[in-house]
Amino acid sequence: MKILKFLAKPFLWIEGRWSRCSKWFKRLVVVLFVVPSCLVVACSLLFVVGYNVLESFCEVPYVWDRKEVSACLRVDEYSDGKKKLYDKLEKEYIMDGMQWLSEVSDDDTLAVIAFPGKRGYINVHTAEMVIEPQYKAAWIFSEGLAAVRNQDGMVGFINKNNEVVIPFKFDAKDDGIVLPYVFKSGLCFMSDSIGLFGIIDRNGNWLIEPAYDYIEWHTIDGFRKVRKDGLYGLLDSAFNVVYEPIYQSVLLEEAQDRITLITDTSGCVVDYAGNVVVPFLYEDVEVLGYPISMSSSEENGYYHIESAVSDYAKYRINYEYGLMNAKTGKIITPAIYSTIEMISPTLFSVSIGGYWQPEFLIDTKGNVVK
Numbered sequence: 001m002k003i004l005k006f007l008a009k010p011f012l013w014i015e016g017r018w019s020r021c022s023k024w025f026k027r028l029v030v031v032l033f034v035v036p037s038c039l040v041v042a043c044s045l046l047f048v049v050g051y052n053v054l055e056s057f058c059e060v061p062y063v064w065d066r067k068e069v070s071a072c073l074r075v076d077e078y079s080d081g082k083k084k085l086y087d088k089l090e091k092e093y094i095m096d097g098m099q100w101l102s103e104v105s106d107d108d109t110l111a112v113i114a115f116p117g118k119r120g121y122i123n124v125h126t127a128e129m130v131i132e133p134q135y136k137a138a139w140i141f142s143e144g145l146a147a148v149r150n151q152d153g154m155v156g157f158i159n160k161n162n163e164v165v166i167p168f169k170f171d172a173k174d175d176g177i178v179l180p181y182v183f184k185s186g187l188c189f190m191s192d193s194i195g196l197f198g199i200i201d202r203n204g205n206w207l208i209e210p211a212y213d214y215i216e217w218h219t220i221d222g223f224r225k226v227r228k229d230g231l232y233g234l235l236d237s238a239f240n241v242v243y244e245p246i247y248q249s250v251l252l253e254e255a256q257d258r259i260t261l262i263t264d265t266s267g268c269v270v271d272y273a274g275n276v277v278v279p280f281l282y283e284d285v286e287v288l289g290y291p292i293s294m295s296s297s298e299e300n301g302y303y304h305i306e307s308a309v310s311d312y313a314k315y316r317i318n319y320e321y322g323l324m325n326a327k328t329g330k331i332i333t334p335a336i337y338s339t340i341e342m343i344s345p346t347l348f349s350v351s352i353g354g355y356w357q358p359e360f361l362i363d364t365k366g367n368v369v370k
Contacts, residue, residue, distance in 0.1 A: 069111070070124040075101050085113075087127050094127060105182075108141045110160065119148070121160075131162045139181050145202070147181035147188070155181065155190070157204070166204035178214065189215060199239070208239050220252045221272065223259075234259070242274075248318060264318060265334035280331065282315040287326050288342040312348075312364065314340040323348065323366060333366040 061078040068074050074086045076093075085095045095113065101122070102112035110121040110130055120133035121141075137149035145157045145165055149172070156168035171193040172181070179189035179197055190200045191210060198210035208215065216225040222237035226245055233245030234252075243250065249262040257272045260281070267281030289307035313326040315335065322335035337350040338357065346364050351357045361369040 069101060072127055073124050089127070095122070102140055105140050105142050110141050112138045112140060121146070130160065137175060143183040143186070145183055169204065184217065208235070212245070220254055221257070223252055225250055262317070264320070265322065265336060267317060282317055282335075284316040285313050285324070287313045288340070290342040290344055310342055310345065312342065323362070332364070333362070
C-alpha cells in the first residue's frame with residue numbers, strides 16, 4: 001500500500017494543481033495540445049487509408065525492367081506485366097500490343113515478335129516489320145530457315161522472304177519447348193502428332209523417324225544418345241540404332257573409347273566396336289552370413305547372434321539387390337530384390353517392391369521355396 005501511495009503522489013499533485021486552474025487556462029491547454037494531437041492522428045489515418053485506396057484503383061505502371069535488344073531496340077517491362085518495344089533512334093514506343101520479343105541467333109537479324117494469337121518477324125537493327133504477324137507459333141531463323149505453325153496447327157519452314165521452303169506437313173504436338181525446331185548443320189529436331197521426336201533434313205525428309213522422347217543434339221565420337229519411355233539408347237553417325245533404348249544409363253567414355261550400359265538388373269562395359277570389356281558391373285557387394293547360435297545376457301537383456309560366413313553375397317544395382325556366388329562370381333539372380341537376408345546355409349529371405357513388403361524364401365539357386 002505504501003508503494004502505491006508513493007506512486008500515486010505525482011498524479012494527485014497534478015490533479016490538485018489542475019483543479020485550481022481557471023476555466024480559460026484549461027481551455028487554452030486543450031486548444032494548444034489536445035486538439036492538435038487529435039488532428040495529427042486523424043490526418044495520419046486518412047493518409048494511410050487514402051494512399052491504399054489510390055494505389056489500388058489509380059496505380060500508374062512503371063518500368064520494372066529493361067532489356068537491351070540492339071543499338072536500335074529495347075524492351076521495357078512494366079510493373080503491370082506488360083511489355084513495350086522502344087525505338088531508341090526515334091525515341092518512341094512502337095508495335096502497340098506486343099507480348100514478347102525473342103532472342104536473335106548470332107548469325108541473324110530477325111527476331112520473333114509476338115502479338116495475341118499471331119507471330120511475325122522484326123529486324124532488330126532497323127525496327128522494320130519484315131514478316132507481318134500471321135502465324136500461330138514461330139521460331140527463330142537459323143541457317144536461313146525458320147519453323148512456323150500456321151493457323152491450322154501445322155508446322156513448316158519459311159525463308160526471310162516469307163516463302164514456304166518446307167511445306168506445312170508436320171502435325172507437331174510439341175511447341176518446341178523440349179527440343180527447338182532450329183536447323184544446325186543441316187539437321188533439325190521435329191516432333192509428330194503424339195509428341196515423339198525425330199530429325200529432318202533441309203528438304204523436310206525424316207533422317208530419324210519420330211520415335212523418341214528426347215534426342216541428344218551433342219554427339220560423342222559420332223554417337224548420339226536417345227531416350228524412349230525413360231530409357232536410353234545410342235545411334236551412330238548414320239542414325240542407325242547401335243543400342244536399343246532399354247538402359248537406365250548410357251555413359252560414353254571418350255578417353256577410353258568405351259561405353260557403360262546399365263539396366264535395372266545388370267551392367268557392362270563395351271568398346272566402340274561392341275566387344276564386351278567388363279561383363280558385369282555392380283554398385284556394391286556384401287558377403288552374407290547366416291546365424292548359427294544365439295545367447296542372451298541376464299544383466300542387460302541383450303541377445304548376441306553368432307554368424308557364419310557363407311559362400312554367397314548380395315550385389316546392388318540401382319538400389320536393388322541380386323544374389324551371387326562370392327567365390328566364383330557367378331550371378332544367381334538379377335538385382336530385383338529390395339532386401340536379401342541369409343537365414344540358413346541354404347535359404348534366403350527376400351522382398352520385392354520395398355522394405356515393408358512381405359518377405360518370401362529363395363534357395364541357393366534362386367528358386368522360390370514354397
